[in-house]
Amino acid sequence: MTIWDDIATERLGIAEVLEGLTEAQWQTPSLCGKWSVRELAGHLVVPFHTSIPNFAVAMVKARGSFHRANDSLARAQSRRPTADLIADLRANANHHFTPPRQGPLAPLTDALVHGQDLRIPLGINDPRDPDKWQQSLDFLVTPAARAGFTRAELPPVEFVATDLDWHFGEGPQVSGPAYAIALALTTRAASLERLSGAGIDDLTRWMG
Template sequence: MDETRTWQTIDSERAATADLLTGLTDEQWSHPSLCAGWTVREVAAHLSLAHRIKAGTAFRAFVRARGSFNRMVDQTARDEARRPPADLVAELRGAVGLHRLAPGQTLKNALMDTLVHTQDIAVPLGIERHMPLDAAVVAADDLWRMGFPFHARRRLAGHRLVATDTDWAAGEGAEISGPIEALVMLLAGRTATIPRLTGITA
């Protein structure tokens, strides 16, 4: 995927996720997501921040988090989640067409983040959403390449991951196979989609 196509996909996913969130009940907004410790509301808040956070803001949040990236991400999402759901939806919808990356984020990171967090919301709510295959391949490559914070290659050492619905594979060893979107979630450290995979158990 080239840059134009990648941004088009991010825009499309953001718009669709905003539509999904618009139809949720108060109970669903408070439902646990696939992100440990976060409800749907915190995930939505995190997604609404990416295009708005600036370098200075990120630095202050990092200092407040005492130098912990994970703590910074958690604190900023929780702070933002205090806003009304309608505001979070409006912020996410307003991101469509605004092609800005968070400090230190690459375009592939942004695509992966959008795809994974949409599933973090949809899967536990029993809402069926599918990743575009070409975008899922880019996300899988990005997750396999990066170390922190997912460390996929280390966690899945001794296994070969093979997509059954598109041309993608990585690693060496005992085979884990299934839909590319389920592999993406596995690479991102989520276990909820493991039942869709063969060669691995939760």
């Protein structure tokens, strides 16, 4: 399988989860900032409808704030009917959008992390394939991931995956499943209860 096959699989998996939700569940707060599951679904379809020039216009409207532009576009898409959002994810599962200078590991990481952003609050235990997470972890510790995924400085700990032959960093150790490490690197506080080790306090402080 190629990385694009993996991305398509994750998008289709998210669509399947969304299809089984009640209207109340669509309003569940996700792990991603202030977005509900519905708004997160809106974010996931934004790349299918937003060209780079369109995003530049959104940035101007947001006075240069990437996060405000991203939020505005996601909320606009989220106002569409639920069936449309689900159909959009399925129809565009093989869409080959990549952010500038980030390559296909960016949309793979986006789909994997956001998949957990909605599954975990909904009580769905499905951490996905660790091998896919290894690709995302390798991406998240690169400078390219500092734009939109993680922070300018990585936490002062050594991460050790317990379900993969993967480790990174220097300092007190933090260990756990690969998906939880990816959630930590993308500053999801929910990752902390899924990790352990002497570096947990340092990681918590880094998350702020």
